Amino acid sequence: MISIDVGGAKPYAIRIGAGLLGDADALLAPSRGRHALIVSDANVAPLYARRVVDALRSRDGLVVGECVLPAGEESKRLPQFERVLQSLADLGATRDACVYALGGGVVGDLAGFASACWMRGIDCVQLPTSLLAMVDSSVGGKTGLDLDAGKNLVGAFHPPVAVLADTDTLRTLPVRELRAGLAEVVKYGAIRDTDFLDWLEQNVDALLANDGDALAEAISRSCAHKAAIVERDPFERGERALLNFGHTFGHAIEAEQAYTGLNHGEVVAVGMVLAARLSARLGMAADADADRLADLLERFGLPVAIPPGLDPEALLARMRLDKKATASGLRFVLWRGPGRAEIVAGVDENSVRATLASA
Structure with missing residues (x-):
């Protein structure tokens, strides 16, 4: 297991290693409240969402929801952003809720931006499953959406509270x-x-x-x-x-x-x-x-x-x-x-x- 600290006003750790998506202690450590929403896509969720859900539900009283988006860059738009917000509303997510972004850069950016906006900002844990997301988009707190006019023109800086990069997921990466x-x-x-x-x-x-x-x-x-x-x-x-x-x-x-x-x-x-x-x-x-x-x-x-x-x-x-x-x-x-x-x-x-x- 490798751990890299990101300092600054809101410090957090990047953990890199095998098996992290099933590690209940690692997944639950950043969670403060009673609600957790897993945001994933149609490619990644069937492979890994159940593992994360089971780990999170090992904490008594934690209400866990799921929002599965269509896979691909076309999901990084306002309609899917609204779906994530509605999922938080349906969950009854309070200000101490946590969003778990399980997927590649599209999911990480979209879920991170929804976290920045729900009740003016709740916690987000990045669970990158692609190499690109592990080395770039999951780290640093850049979140956002695409418009027809260009990429990432709408967004916010919203650092995650943790990044857990499970290298086992790279085995299923195309x-x-x-x-x-x-x-x-x-x-x-x-x-x-x-x-x-x-x-x-x-x-x-x-x-x-x-x-x-x-x-x-x-x-x-x-x-x-x-x-x-x-x-x-x-x-x-x-x-x-x-x-x-x-x-x-x-x-x-x-x-x-x-x-x-x-x-x-x-x-x-x-x-x-x-x-x-x-x-x-x-x-x-x-x-x-x-x-x-x-x-x-x-x-x-x-x-x-x-x-x-x-x-x-x-x-x-x-x-x-x-x-x-x-x-x-x-x-x-x-x-x-x-x-x-x-x-x-x-x-x-x-x-x-x-x-x-x-x-």
Whole structure:
């Protein structure tokens, strides 16, 4: 069992290990009241919800409810958000109730946002079941919903009271989802840790083979990086924006495909390569750095080019609405080579346009 502490005004622990979804002590420790709601989706609930329900009901008097949503990014919308709130109402959830977000990033974001809004804020325990959620979305308290105009435009910062990452769930993770999570793992090496990037290059085969030791190492190192950044910058007023490396491009692609094409990890992979190539175009880094990043991502079976049929001008319009954009124009996370990411404001749109066109 690995434990990583996230400090700050509302500290909590990330626990990483096998069997956590059946560990009644770990699941019940953060619960303060008489009501618990498990929010999951149609893919994950049949596999793991009963295990969590049984563990929670080992406490006498705890009323446990379930809300199972359709699987997929399309659920991260207002109608499903309302379903979670109605489930809390049906449960009679009081201000000391706890929501357990059992699933990937969509469930974690949606359940977390509902927790932030119910009675102006109740506790949420993140139970990530995908690699991507374990290393990224479950940590840090970013919650939210998608609109037609873009991804995560509605949301709140609402830190969980605990994160329990049960590595046993990765055994049932589809290969595509495993690869998607590895994109976010690569991100940590790209933005701040060249030693980790070297380690990933040496362990591609083990990670793709779902080797438990290799995955535990990748998850713990990724979470340690994110925990340190979130502790210093909980509301993304500075350094935390570095975690969005590749996301400005990626979110534009995701929205332009109406969330029905590449998944989140895949668009982040493409976006990181585009950010590296934009950095080279602006004279910040060498083309060889972008080539190295693209090679690693391709070894993980991830896409590194914009899907055919997407209009660069449409993507640019999406990026103007990105949350990182300011009155001075587009703002990107770029790099000066591996491990040296930085936030760059007022990026010339012609350079972005040329990068999109060449990809």
